[in-house]
Amino acid sequence: MKAVLDHVGIAVRDLSAALAFYRDALGLHVEAPEEVAAQRVRAHFIPVGESALELLEATADDSAVARYIEKRGPGIHHITLRVDDIQAALAQLKARHTRLIDEAPRPGAEGALVAFIHPSSAHGVLVELKQRASSSTAHAAVAAPAVTRFQLGELELISLHDGFLRVDGGGLFGIVPKTRWASVASPDERNRVTLPMRPLVVRGRRTMIIDAGLGDKSDDAFKDTFAVDRTTNLDHTLAAAGLTPNDIDIVLATHLHFDHAGGFTVRDADGRLRPRFPRARYVVRRGEFDDATHPHARSRSSYIADDFVPLKDAGVLELVDDDQTIMPGVKVQHTGGHTQHHQVIWIESNGQHALYAADSMPTSMHVLDAWIAGFDLYPVQSLAAKQRLLKDIVERHALVFFDHDLAVAAARIEEHGGKRRVVPV
Numbered sequence: 001m002k003a004v005l006d007h008v009g010i011a012v013r014d015l016s017a018a019l020a021f022y023r024d025a026l027g028l029h030v031e032a033p034e035e036v037a038a039q040r041v042r043a044h045f046i047p048v049g050e051s052a053l054e055l056l057e058a059t060a061d062d063s064a065v066a067r068y069i070e071k072r073g074p075g076i077h078h079i080t081l082r083v084d085d086i087q088a089a090l091a092q093l094k095a096r097h098t099r100l101i102d103e104a105p106r107p108g109a110e111g112a113l114v115a116f117i118h119p120s121s122a123h124g125v126l127v128e129l130k131q132r133a134s135s136s137t138a139h140a141a142v143a144a145p146a147v148t149r150f151q152l153g154e155l156e157l158i159s160l161h162d163g164f165l166r167v168d169g170g171g172l173f174g175i176v177p178k179t180r181w182a183s184v185a186s187p188d189e190r191n192r193v194t195l196p197m198r199p200l201v202v203r204g205r206r207t208m209i210i211d212a213g214l215g216d217k218s219d220d221a222f223k224d225t226f227a228v229d230r231t232t233n234l235d236h237t238l239a240a241a242g243l244t245p246n247d248i249d250i251v252l253a254t255h256l257h258f259d260h261a262g263g264f265t266v267r268d269a270d271g272r273l274r275p276r277f278p279r280a281r282y283v284v285r286r287g288e289f290d291d292a293t294h295p296h297a298r299s300r301s302s303y304i305a306d307d308f309v310p311l312k313d314a315g316v317l318e319l320v321d322d323d324q325t326i327m328p329g330v331k332v333q334h335t336g337g338h339t340q341h342h343q344v345i346w347i348e349s350n351g352q353h354a355l356y357a358a359d360s361m362p363t364s365m366h367v368l369d370a371w372i373a374g375f376d377l378y379p380v381q382s383l384a385a386k387q388r389l390l391k392d393i394v395e396r397h398a399l400v401f402f403d404h405d406l407a408v409a410a411a412r413i414e415e416h417g418g419k420r421r422v423v424p425v
C-alpha cells in the first residue's frame, strides 16, 4: 500500500504552555482548533510542509487523550498515515492478522474516513489510517452504507443515495482558499471534488421523497463533465429500503438543480419523458419553477427543463407559494441564497426535529460561516439563512441531513463558546 505521513498527534496537558513552544518559540502557524466530539478532544493543527503536527487537548476527563496523559504523561500519541483506499488497506492488514481497533472505517475530522491499528501490532505506536474525503476512491468506502434508517418520533427517515458526481472545488467552497479546502476534499486532475447525492425518504401514513438525485437521462458529454458515477443509484437504494417508485406519494423539491430534480422524470423506451414516480404529486416552490423555466446566464447551466417541465405537462405538479406543511410533520422553509427560492425541509414528530438542509449546507464543512458555495446566486443571503438555521438546529437538537457530504449523511450540531461541532450520527 502507498502511504504518506499525514500528521503526528501529540497529547498535550497544558495547551498554553504547548502553544508557547510550538507557536511562539518555534514560530509555527497554528490553525483554528477543531472539536472531535466523539473522542472528547480538541485538535489544533500545525501544518509543517506536506504533513502536520496535531496538538490534542482533552475536553473531558474520560477522553482517551486524558487517560493517555494520566498513564504515560504528555507526548506523542499517534501517527497518521494517509492512504488512497482505506478499505483496501484494512483488508490487507486483516489478511495478515494485524490487530485492529477499527475493523471498518469511521468518519473522522473534516469528512475523512479513519481507522486505528492497535499499538500491539505496530510496535508500541498507535497508528491511524486516514482516507481524505472526496478522494477518487472514497466511493467504494461510502457506497456500502448507502441506506441509513432513522426513527424520528412516529416518522421513519431513510437516507438514500443516487451515486456521485464531481464539481469544481472552487464552485463548492466559494471564497475558502484552495489550500484550505484541498486538505478536506482532495481535487482530481480537473480540480473537481466528489459529491454524493442523498435524497431522503420520510415515511409516516404517507411516503415522501425529498429530492431525487440526478436520474439517468444524462448524455455522454454531461457524464464526462461531471464524472457521473451511478453504479449505486436511487433504484438500488430504494430497493434496499424495501420501496419501489410506486410507493412514493409525494415528491418534494428543495430546488430544481439537475442534481436534485434529475431523478423526477425518466425517458421511456419510445423517447417520451414521464414522471418517474407514477402515483406521486410533485411539490415545488412556485418561484423556483418560474426561475428554472426562465433561467439567466448565471443560472442556466444548473437547470434542465426535461427534469421538471414534463411534470407540468402530466398534470402532477403542485406549486406552493409560502412556507407551509406539505404532509403531517413536514414543513418547507424558504432560505434563498443558493437560488432565490431555495427551501429546506423541517421534519418534526413527537417533539423530535430533523432538517434536510439541501444546498444551504451541502456538506458538514459548510456548517462554518465562511464556507458558502461559489455556485450560490446570493451568497450573503446564504450566510444569513445558515446562521438562522444553525440557531434553530442547536436549540431543537435537530438531526441534520447533508445532501452532498461523502462521509456524513446525518449529524447533530453542537455549539459551545461560539464554536460549532458536527457530531455524525
Ligand SMILES: [Zn+2]
Pocket (backbone or CB within 6 Å): 255, 257, 338, 359
Ligand atoms: Zn443546487
Ligand SMILES: [Zn+2]
Pocket (backbone or CB within 6 Å): 257, 259, 260, 359, 362, 404
Ligand atoms: Zn446540489
